[in-house]
Amino acid sequence: xxxxxxxxxxxLVYKKTSVLTDNVxxxxxxxxxxxxxxxxxxxxxEMGIQDKTIGVAPVGCAVLAYNYFDVDCIEAAxxxxxxxxxxxxxxxxxxxxxxxxxxxxxxAIGTAETIHACNRGENFTxxxxxxxxxxxxxxxxxxxxxxxxxxxxxxxxxxxxxMGNPLKITELIAQLPGALYVTRQAxxxxxxxxxxxxxxRQAFENQKLKQGISFIEIVSNCNSGWKxxxxxxxxxxxxxxxxxxxxxxxxxxx
Amino acid sequence: xxxxxxxxxxxxxxxxxxxxxxxxxxxxxxxxKNVNKKGYNYMELINEDDCIGCAxxxxxxxxxxxxxxxxxI
Numbered sequence: 001x002x003x004x005x006x007x008x009x010x011x012l013v014y015k016k017t018s019v020l021t022d023n024v025x026x027x028x029x030x031x032x033x034x035x036x037x038x039x040x041x042x043x044x045x046e047m048g049i050q051d052k053t054i055g056v057a058p059v060g061c062a063v064l065a066y067n068y069f070d071v072d073c074i075e076a077a078x079x080x081x082x083x084x085x086x087x088x089x090x091x092x093x094x095x096x097x098x099x100x101x102x103x104x105x106x107x108a109i110g111t112a113e114t115i116h117a118c119n120r121g122e123n124f125t126x127x128x129x130x131x132x133x134x135x136x137x138x139x140x141x142x143x144x145x146x147x148x149x150x151x152x153x154x155x156x157x158x159x160x161x162x163m164g165n166p167l168k169i170t171e172l173i174a175q176l177p178g179a180l181y182v183t184r185q186a187x188x189x190x191x192x193x194x195x196x197x198x199x200x201r202q203a204f205e206n207q208k209l210k211q212g213i214s215f216i217e218i219v220s221n222c223n224s225g226w227k228x229x230x231x232x233x234x235x236x237x238x239x240x241x242x243x244x245x246x247x248x249x250x251x252x253x254x
Numbered sequence: 255x256x257x258x259x260x261x262x263x264x265x266x267x268x269x270x271x272x273x274x275x276x277x278x279x280x281x282x283x284x285x286x287k288n289v290n291k292k293g294y295n296y297m298e299l300i301n302e303d304d305c306i307g308c309a310x311x312x313x314x315x316x317x318x319x320x321x322x323x324x325x326x327i
Contacts, residue, residue: 001325003302006258007260007323011307011323012323013309013322013323014309014313014320014321016318016321025316025317029271030269030271030272033316034316034317034318035314035315038318187314190309190314193313193314194313229272230272230273
């Protein structure tokens with residue numbers, strides 16, 4: 001059977017969703033952001049909510065996320081995506097709102113907004129991409145940077161005595177009464193990516209219940225910041241990030 | 255029941271990260287020696303006969319450049 005005989009519309013198994021635009025993503029090769037974008041876009045496509053979804057783009061590597069989602073998007077000031085998400089969801093309660101943030105945005109400058117939006121139990125979905133580093137600005141140490149992890153501002157590794165402990169913000173949020181669904185996922189293998197998509201789907205479905213916030217942490221790589229090749233970065237993630245940030249649901253009150 | 259699959263790779267958008275190779279069960283996809291307009295070595299289907307159209311490569315591709323087709327044989 002030749003290639004031409006297989007390539008027919010009825011045999012199509014997988015294709016880029018139309019909710020993602022045709023713009024070439026600016027992310028580094030192998031970055032988990034692109035995959036996370038696609039999973040969100042696929043969920044929006046499958047739920048048929050493209051015209052009712054509003055995204056909030058962060059400051060960080062995903063600052064241009066609105067170029068890639070074919071849904072209405074708004075750009076938030078650094079760390080303030082949950083505040084904007086709150087406003088949008090309260091003005092348009094029947095719309096689906098998601099915020100998309102990295103760890104420098106959500107867990108550092110935006111900690112107050114994050115904690116309070118989750119504690120109030122706003123009905124939107126928060127996507128948190130954790131790669132343990134400030135990727136966009138040149139690989140500086142973030143609150144989520146692991147112990148002894150080398151970054152451009154901790155070249156001898158993160159010393160807990162002087163630089164403090166890594167912040168597990170997802171565990172913090174799981175304790176808050178306003179959080180309905182809190183989970184930690186990863187996207188570096190096909191199986192985990194499929195699982196992550198199910199979690200994102202549930203987080204969007206939860207918005208119909210109006211019972212609280214859905215928070216998804218995605219442990220991702222930063223091969224440029226970690227100074228590794230994309231495949232090595234995924235291996236490093238599995239060996240170092242996952243023992244400290246274990247995968248799974250932390251809270252599911254649905 | 256056996257499946258036969260094939261891939262349509264948008265080579266101009268490929269950044270050659272190679273993450274798709276880690277998902278492929280039959281090592282059907284590999285870096286090409288050629289480069290695209292942006293200067294990246296792109297991914298190409300090498301063992302076309304072994305591809306079963308599992309779509310693992312497409313699911314893990316960060317840039318959503320792979321289309322997968324599958325048929326029963």
